[in-house]
Amino acid sequence: MIQNLLDGVLTGSVISLGAIGLTLIMHMLRFANFSYAELLAIGAYTALVFDKLIEVLAPALGASIGPLSLTWSLSIAILVSMLVAGGSAILIDLLIFKRIRENADALSMVFASFGVALIIRNVITLIFGLKTQLYSNDIAFAVVVSRDPLLLVKPDQVFVLIAAIVMMVIFHLVLTRTSFGYALRATAENPQLAQVAGVRLSTMINRVWLIGGIMAAAAGVFYGLTNQISPLMGHTFVLPVFAATIVGGIGSVYGAVIGGFIVGIASGLALLVLPSGYIPAMPFLIILAVLLLKPHGLFGEARE
Amino acid sequence: MIGIVSYLAFFATMAGILAIAVLGLNLQWGNTGLFNGGVVAFFGAGAYGTMLLGGHPEAGQFGGFQLPFPIAFAGGIVLAGIAAWIVGILTLRLRHDYLAIATFGVAVAFESVARNAEWLMGGAKGLRGFQRPLEAAIGDNFAYALFFLSVVLIILAIVFIGLERVVNSPYGRVLRAIREDETAARSLGKSPSRLRLEAFVLGSMIMGASGGLYAAFYAFISPQDLAPILTFQIWAMLIVGGAGNNRGAVLGTFLIWATWTASGFLLARFAPTEVQLYTGSIQYILIGSVIVGMLLWRPQGLLPERIRPASTGTKVP
Numbered sequence: 001m002i003q004n005l006l007d008g009v010l011t012g013s014v015i016s017l018g019a020i021g022l023t024l025i026m027h028m029l030r031f032a033n034f035s036y037a038e039l040l041a042i043g044a045y046t047a048l049v050f051d052k053l054i055e056v057l058a059p060a061l062g063a064s065i066g067p068l069s070l071t072w073s074l075s076i077a078i079l080v081s082m083l084v085a086g087g088s089a090i091l092i093d094l095l096i097f098k099r100i101r102e103n104a105d106a107l108s109m110v111f112a113s114f115g116v117a118l119i120i121r122n123v124i125t126l127i128f129g130l131k132t133q134l135y136s137n138d139i140a141f142a143v144v145v146s147r148d149p150l151l152l153v154k155p156d157q158v159f160v161l162i163a164a165i166v167m168m169v170i171f172h173l174v175l176t177r178t179s180f181g182y183a184l185r186a187t188a189e190n191p192q193l194a195q196v197a198g199v200r201l202s203t204m205i206n207r208v209w210l211i212g213g214i215m216a217a218a219a220g221v222f223y224g225l226t227n228q229i230s231p232l233m234g235h236t237f238v239l240p241v242f243a244a245t246i247v248g249g250i251g252s253v254y255g256a257v258i259g260g261f262i263v264g265i266a267s268g269l270a271l272l273v274l275p276s277g278y279i280p281a282m283p284f285l286i287i288l289a290v291l292l293l294k295p296h297g298l299f300g301e302a303r304e
Numbered sequence: 305m306i307g308i309v310s311y312l313a314f315f316a317t318m319a320g321i322l323a324i325a326v327l328g329l330n331l332q333w334g335n336t337g338l339f340n341g342g343v344v345a346f347f348g349a350g351a352y353g354t355m356l357l358g359g360h361p362e363a364g365q366f367g368g369f370q371l372p373f374p375i376a377f378a379g380g381i382v383l384a385g386i387a388a389w390i391v392g393i394l395t396l397r398l399r400h401d402y403l404a405i406a407t408f409g410v411a412v413a414f415e416s417v418a419r420n421a422e423w424l425m426g427g428a429k430g431l432r433g434f435q436r437p438l439e440a441a442i443g444d445n446f447a448y449a450l451f452f453l454s455v456v457l458i459i460l461a462i463v464f465i466g467l468e469r470v471v472n473s474p475y476g477r478v479l480r481a482i483r484e485d486e487t488a489a490r491s492l493g494k495s496p497s498r499l500r501l502e503a504f505v506l507g508s509m510i511m512g513a514s515g516g517l518y519a520a521f522y523a524f525i526s527p528q529d530l531a532p533i534l535t536f537q538i539w540a541m542l543i544v545g546g547a548g549n550n551r552g553a554v555l556g557t558f559l560i561w562a563t564w565t566a567s568g569f570l571l572a573r574f575a576p577t578e579v580q581l582y583t584g585s586i587q588y589i590l591i592g593s594v595i596v597g598m599l600l601w602r603p604q605g606l607l608p609e610r611i612r613p614a615s616t617g618t619k620v621p
Binding site for chain 2: 026031032034096099100103104106107108110111112114115116117118119121122123125126130235238239242243246250275277278279280281283284285287288291292295
């Protein structure tokens with residue numbers, strides 16, 4: 001029971017990170033972006049490549065940090081992967097979404113995002129193969145927190161939870177304490193008015209994609225660190241991340257964080273009563289429940 | 305010679321079955337502007353519904369009611385309609401992308417139940433033991449293939465003509481009016497959410513019919529047949545042919561299905577063995593590129609929608 005709760009919180013932190021980026025993009029560009037979750041996979045695989053590269057160039061960095069399986073080289077690789085995922089998001093927008101946005105309606109964007117997701121996922125499959133991979137092949141031993149009830153925690157899991165929360169706090173400070181944060185919130189609220197106040201819309205859109213990419217890359221690497229990396233990980237995360245944004249209310253960053261934890265914990269607890277094969281359907285049930293009870297989510301506002 | 309003819313019959317049967325689903329999607333996306341992200345779930349509901357109602361009983365397996373094919377087929381269609389109604393009633397009043405997310409969710413949920421609920425849907429091994437309609441009476445394989453093809457083509461024709469009539473009726477004009485300007489439609493006393501729900505359920509039932517035919521054709525259905533790629537293929541068929549145009553939908557189906565089959569054949573024949581494992585990925589990239597490329601460069605498709613002005617009744621001289 002407590003073990004399931006704990007695992008749920010952990011998955012929740014990864015979903016929350018992903019949902020922050022998605023909710024921002026959905027709010028700013030007003031379309032459900034089904035290709036967003038592929039940025040998690042882009043981030044995870046970029047980190048894998050740079051981890052190996054840095055380790056070859058500077059073998060000393062291949063050492064693990066304390067009890068973690070996380071190495072110094074992977075820590076640097078995470079930073080690189082954030083930039084690569086953010087850059088990819090901006091590039092995809094420039095090549096595809098921007099051009100469709102200018103000529104067609106929001107539903108064409110949704111449609112295109114499905115196509116983009118399909119392309120990214122399968123290009124990754126072609127490059128890296130279908131088999132799952134790990135950042136480190138060393139066995140990370142779990143620490144027994146308590147014997148009765150049996151409670152196991154891996155050091156990596158603690159690190160991921162703390163790192164995710166630190167990232168959320170930093171983003172909260174950026175949103176509330178910097179002029180960029182004000183501009184971002186203003187643009188999301190009312191793009192026309194923000195432009196009148198001197199905010200450049202195209203810059204804001206690029207920065208939102210960058211933030212989305214950074215969050216997604218972190219989520220992808222964190223997931224890879226505690227589970228495994230596979231070309232299908234984007235596909236696995238599409239629904240949980242959407243469910244988190246809908247629970248929180250589209251456009252609400254804090255709602256996305258809470259929604260992510262709710263989806264993660266609910267899926268963790270569902271394992272107590274359901275075989276694991278049904279877990280992918282959990283986010284869908286959560287979405288239905290939210291639409292039935294509180295269609296605009298916990299913190300969302302009605303908007304056409 | 306008979307080999308080529310029977311292959312062509314097989315190809316045309318599959319394309320005809322898929323064309324029915326594409327026509328269903330055209331009613332939703334092309335005419336009403338509803339985004340269905342889980343075509344495969346409604347197709348699957350029809351397929352599994354038909355199999356469960358028309359199949360043979362098996363120990364520890366739900367279904368096997370051995371109903372005559374027309375009744376089993378109708379049952380599958382109704383099942384797809386019920387699923388669509390549930391999703392539609394929850395999402396169609398909300399922001400349009402909720403429908404995309406919820407339908408995508410239906411497909412994921414459907415797949416996870418189909419894979420895991422062995423007693424209900426046969427699990428990963430699927431459902432078999434289905435007596436194809438009139439197979440025993442016809443006997444000969446080749447004759448049966450031609451018979452099945454003609455059944456598919458007749459149903460396709462019925463769906464096509466039916467939808468043409470719907471689209472060109474006042475009802476079809478209201479659907480397009482809602483797609484174009486919901487507020488204006490509402491100001492004329494139309495109820496957008498009810499009409500959307502009707503179009504969504506009807507379109508999904510047509511997809512269910514396509515699934516029922518698919519299951520009957522193979523006399524077998526498993527989660528493998530309902531991979532998410534099917535949704536993408538059906539979209540690609542519609543957008544290539546031309547959303548909003550029923551002829552386009554059928555044309556797009558045959559074009560994309562031919563491209564898909566030919567690319568699979570060429571990759572299997574000429575690609576080096578180590579690439580063979582990734583044939584699927586290459587084809588998926590192809591489908592993704594078709595969707596994105598069409599949206600970028602020719603969003604109206606090969607046969608664009610023809611907007612016919614409503615007849616005014618009396619000609620002004």
